[in-house]
Amino acid sequence: MSEPRTAWGRFLARPNDDRTKTLGIAFLTAFISALVVSTTSIALKPLQDANIAAEQAARMDAMLDALPGLRALMEETGVTALETRLVDLDAGDWSDADPTGYDFAAAFTEPEASTPLPPEADIAGLGNRPVLAPVHLLEREGELMLIVLPMAVSGYASTIRAMLALEPDLNTVAALSITEQGETPGLGARIEDPAWQAQWPGKEVTNDAGEIVFSVVRGQASGPHEVDAISGATRTSNAIHNMMRFWMGEWGYGPFLDRLEEEGL
Amino acid sequence: MSALRHLTAPLIRENPITLQILGICSALAVTTSLTTAATMCAALTVVLTLSATIISAIRRHIPSSIRLIVQITIISSLVIVIDEFLQAYAFSISQRLSIFVGLIVTNCIVLGRAEAFAVRNPPLPAAFDALGNGLGYSLILLIVGTIREFFGAGTLFGYAVVVTQADGGWFQPLGLMQLAPSAFFIIGLLIWAIRTRWTTQIEAPEHRIGRVSEERS
Numbered sequence: 451m452s453e454p455r456t457a458w459g460r461f462l463a464r465p466n467d468d469r470t471k472t473l474g475i476a477f478l479t480a481f482i483s484a485l486v487v488s489t490t491s492i493a494l495k496p497l498q499d500a501n502i503a504a505e506q507a508a509r510m511d512a513m514l515d516a517l518p519g520l521r522a523l524m525e526e527t528g529v530t531a532l533e534t535r536l537v538d539l540d541a542g543d544w545s546d547a548d549p550t551g552y553d554f555a556a557a558f559t560e561p562e563a564s565t566p567l568p569p570e571a572d573i574a575g576l577g578n579r580p581v582l583a584p585v586h587l588l589e590r591e592g593e594l595m596l597i598v599l600p601m602a603v604s605g606y607a608s609t610i611r612a613m614l615a616l617e618p619d620l621n622t623v624a625a626l627s628i629t630e631q632g633e634t635p636g637l638g639a640r641i642e643d644p645a646w647q648a649q650w651p652g653k654e655v656t657n658d659a660g661e662i663v664f665s666v667v668r669g670q671a672s673g674p675h676e677v678d679a680i681s682g683a684t685r686t687s688n689a690i691h692n693m694m695r696f697w698m699g700e701w702g703y704g705p706f707l708d709r710l711e712e713e714g715l
Numbered sequence: 716m717s718a719l720r721h722l723t724a725p726l727i728r729e730n731p732i733t734l735q736i737l738g739i740c741s742a743l744a745v746t747t748s749l750t751t752a753a754t755m756c757a758a759l760t761v762v763l764t765l766s767a768t769i770i771s772a773i774r775r776h777i778p779s780s781i782r783l784i785v786q787i788t789i790i791s792s793l794v795i796v797i798d799e800f801l802q803a804y805a806f807s808i809s810q811r812l813s814i815f816v817g818l819i820v821t822n823c824i825v826l827g828r829a830e831a832f833a834v835r836n837p838p839l840p841a842a843f844d845a846l847g848n849g850l851g852y853s854l855i856l857l858i859v860g861t862i863r864e865f866f867g868a869g870t871l872f873g874y875a876v877v878v879t880q881a882d883g884g885w886f887q888p889l890g891l892m893q894l895a896p897s898a899f900f901i902i903g904l905l906i907w908a909i910r911t912r913w914t915t916q917i918e919a920p921e922h923r924i925g926r927v928s929e930e931r932s
Contacts, residue, residue, distance in 0.1 A: 462776060472778040479785050483792035490796045494803040501806035635747055636867075636893035 506629070510586070513598070513613055513627035517651075523595060524588065532586035532598065540565055540581050542705030549584050554600055555611065555630075557582065567701060574689075574696035575604030583703070586613075587715075594618050594715055599703055600629075603693035606685035608632030610641070612693065616655075620707045626650040638686030649677050655698050662698050666691035718843045725847040728913060732855040733906045737823040742856055743898040745815050749872045752860030753853075754808045758797050758816055760849030763825050766790045767833040767845030774834045786829045791820045824848055859901045867892030 454463050464471040510532070514520055524530070536552060538545040557563040557580035564578035586598040598615045610631045615624035626647050633639045640646055654674045655664045663675045666687045671678045679687035696702050731737045738759075745755040769789055770777070777785050798816045801809035809816065819825060828848050833841040864870055866889045869877045878884025891897050910916045 466776065466778045467780065468778075471776075472781055475776060475778055475785065476781055479788050483788050487792050487795050490799045494799045497803035498799070498806070501802065505806065505810075634894075636890055 509627060509629050510598075510613070513615065513625055517596070517615060517625050520588075520596065523590075527588065527590045527595070529588070532588050532596075534584050534586050536582045537585050537703070537706050538581060539579065539583055539702065539706065542709050545582055547582060552582065552584055554580060554582075554584055555602070558602065571701050572696075573692045574602070575692075576602065576696075579701060585703075589715060592715060594710075596624060597710075599697065601693050601697040601702075603689045603696070605631065605633055605689040606638050606683070607634060610686075610689060610693065612690075614694075614697070620711050621654050621656055623650050623653045623655065633686045634683065638680065638683040640680050640683065641686060641690060646678075646680065653677060655694070662695055664694050664698070666694075718840050721840050721844040722847040722850075725844070725851040726854060727851070727909065728916075730851040730855060730909070731824045731827070731848050732852055732902065733909050734916060735824075735827070736906075737827055738852055739902070741815050741818060741822060742852075742859060742902065743895045745812060746856055746860040746863050746898050747867065747893050748811075748864045748870075749857065749860045750808060751811050752856045753872075754801070754805065755812060755815060756849070756853035756856050758801065758812075759819055759822065759824070759852060760846065762790065762793045762797055762819050763828060763845045763849040763852075764842055765793050766825060767828055767841045768838050770829045771833040771836060771838040771841035777834070782834070783826075783830075786826060787820070790825050790829070794819045824852060855902065855905065858905065859898055862901055863892045863897060867897070 454460050461471065461474060466472075514524075514532070534549045536545040536547050536549045537543070558576060558578055560580075561578070563582070564580045566578050567576060583600060585600070587594060588596040595618060596615055597618075597620070598613050600611070600613055602609055602611045604610075608631055610633070611629045613627045613629055615627075616622065617624050628642045628647075631639065631641060633641065649671070652674070653664065653676070655662055657663045657675065665676050666679050667676045668679045668681075668684070668687070679691075698704060698707075725731060728734070732739065732742055741755060741759075745751045766786075766789055770786055794817060797819075798809070801812070801816060828845050832844045836844070861871065864872075865876060868888050869875060869879045869884075869886045875882075877886040879886045879888055889897075
């Protein structure tokens with residue numbers, strides 16, 4: 451066998467347990483792999499973003515369709531989609547920031563975009579809560595007709611993300627929509643079941659004294675503040691309960707909703 | 716002809732799931748519906764075939780001290796690429812498969828075939844062997860997926876085959892079929908059927924009960 455001429459040939463001809471060759475192969479494998487992975491990732495990013503945006507729009511549409519009379523109201527107002535605005539949850543007021551491209555789900559893990567929660571307040575098991583939340587609203591002649599609040603909670607097997615639509619009194623639930631969940635199929639995943647979500651509209655979050663009394667109860671739900679838990683999915687049901695308590699409370703939208711009620715839009 | 720044998724042997728007789736009991740984790744997780752099972756099968760078969768071919772092509776130049784790391788790097792890069800493609804072109808299915816596409820990296824079949832076959836054989840037989848194993852895995856997943864989706868929801872590929880009671884029909888879906896244990900039962904029954912047909916696959920018992928005390932005395 452003749453001596454290989456090129457540097458590449460000499461490199462390949464080295465014995466496999468040679469240190470230079472070991473390092474070289476390790477480097478080459480890592481480099482080529484990184485190149486392939488990052489190229490695919492960057493090339494496919496626009497398509498993936500479009501998919502995510504379409505998915506969110508579809509879920510929003512599905513929820514709007516579920517609200518009785520809302521489509522007619524929107525036609526009357528002459529709008530085709532809800533308006534999105536950012537709320538500063540720390541200040542309990544609107545934020546001036548631009549909502550376009552704001553990623554609510556990603557903000558949970560970004561230290562500069564979220565507020566750490568004290569353990570006793572963190573009933574939703576989130577750790578951090580974003581400073582800004584994108585709420586969707588429908589207004590007519592300066593009056594609020596509907597407001598949709600995004601929420602999240604750490605469930606039994608996954609992070610559950612939801613949208614809660616409230617009537618103009620900011621207390622009556624118009625609809626609940628689960629936008630993302632990975633709970634046990636057939637049990638906890640039934641929070642996506644339209645039959646279960648159908649019991650939400652008309653429920654009230656607070657009592658006359660302004661305390662949050664909304665509950666997800668085992669057994670038979672009664673009264674305007676209770677919805678049925680899902681049997682066989684106690685932890686998922688509890689998570690939904692805690693989600694409502696957390697996001698409607700003082701660490702969630704509580705201060706913002708109070709201000710909205712007093713001052714209007 | 717031997718190349719063809721590499722392709723056909725792992726389909727049933729040397730099936731990675733029923734003989735080697737590999738890849739069970741994903742077989743339990745993604746078989747609640749045929750759509751997810753089929754997507755997972757395609758993803759795993761592509762990763763398996765490509766990784767075996769690549770590893771086989773460079774097998775003479777992989778230093779033995781970093782052999783596993785090099786193999787895992789190649790496999791995981793392929794898995795990420797497949798996952799990105801699924802997210803771009805089959806978004807809703809990739810959402811339902813969630814982490815299980817990513818977990819192909821740790822699927823024992825992939826590394827198992829790379830270690831047991833691809834490092835010792837030229838690319839073509841390695842590719843056939845990997846493809847055969849991928850198809851063998853797919854066969855079991857599709858069988859389990861068909862049974863679980865049909866009895867668990869009355870549908871196949873999401874299309875209603877029988878009308879369930881919830882929709883006014885007579886069919887009462889079996890809730891158990893939607894839970895992971897049912898896949899264990901089905902795979903267990905498949906293993907039993909295959910080992911009844913090919914009795915050489917039956918393993919010798921590791922322990923015996925009963926006669927030990929007599930032998931001692």
